[in-house]
Structure formats: C-alpha cells, structure tokens
Amino acid sequence: MLKGALGRSLQALQAEDKLSAAWPVACGKAMAERGQVVGFENGVVRVEVEDGVWLRQMISTRHLLARELARISGVSVSEIHFERKRNYK
DSSP states (O other), rough: OOHHHHHHHHTSSOOOHHHHHHHHHHHHHHHOOOOEEEEEETEEEEEESSSSSHHHHHHHHHHHHHHHHHHOOOOOOOOEEEEEEOOOO
C-alpha cells in the first residue's frame, strides 16, 4: 500500500527525482543509507555506493532493485549501474 501511494505522489517530479525518492522504499533503509541515486539517462540509473562490501551486495540484487525502482517510481528502468563513491579531500 505504501509503495503504491508513494508512486502516485511522485507523478509531478522529474525521473531522477522520482527514482531518488523511490530508492529507500525499493531497497530498504540499511541499503539506502549506503547508496544514492546520482543520475538517470536512457533507462539507466546510476547509483553511487559508499564501499566495496555494499557495492557487491547491490550488484547481486541489481535486477530486483531495477524492477522495484521502476514499479514504485513509474519510471522505465532498463538497468542500474553501480559505482563506488570516491572520497575527495
């Protein structure tokens, strides 16, 4: 029920904003705190991940996450590209 309500409330947003809002619902709090939607183009969502352990976890569930993101956000997602966050100083 929550996922459907969120999808309806996102209708006025741009695709990347819809995906960012849907991300925590699609993957859960723990995973959402360690990855962030940073881009979207031509059906490909870019997610920046804080470390290698979480990167491997997200890659292993990429198809499920893509399906859930598309369903919740209402945006057509063909794939998710995960990248390790770079620490700039």
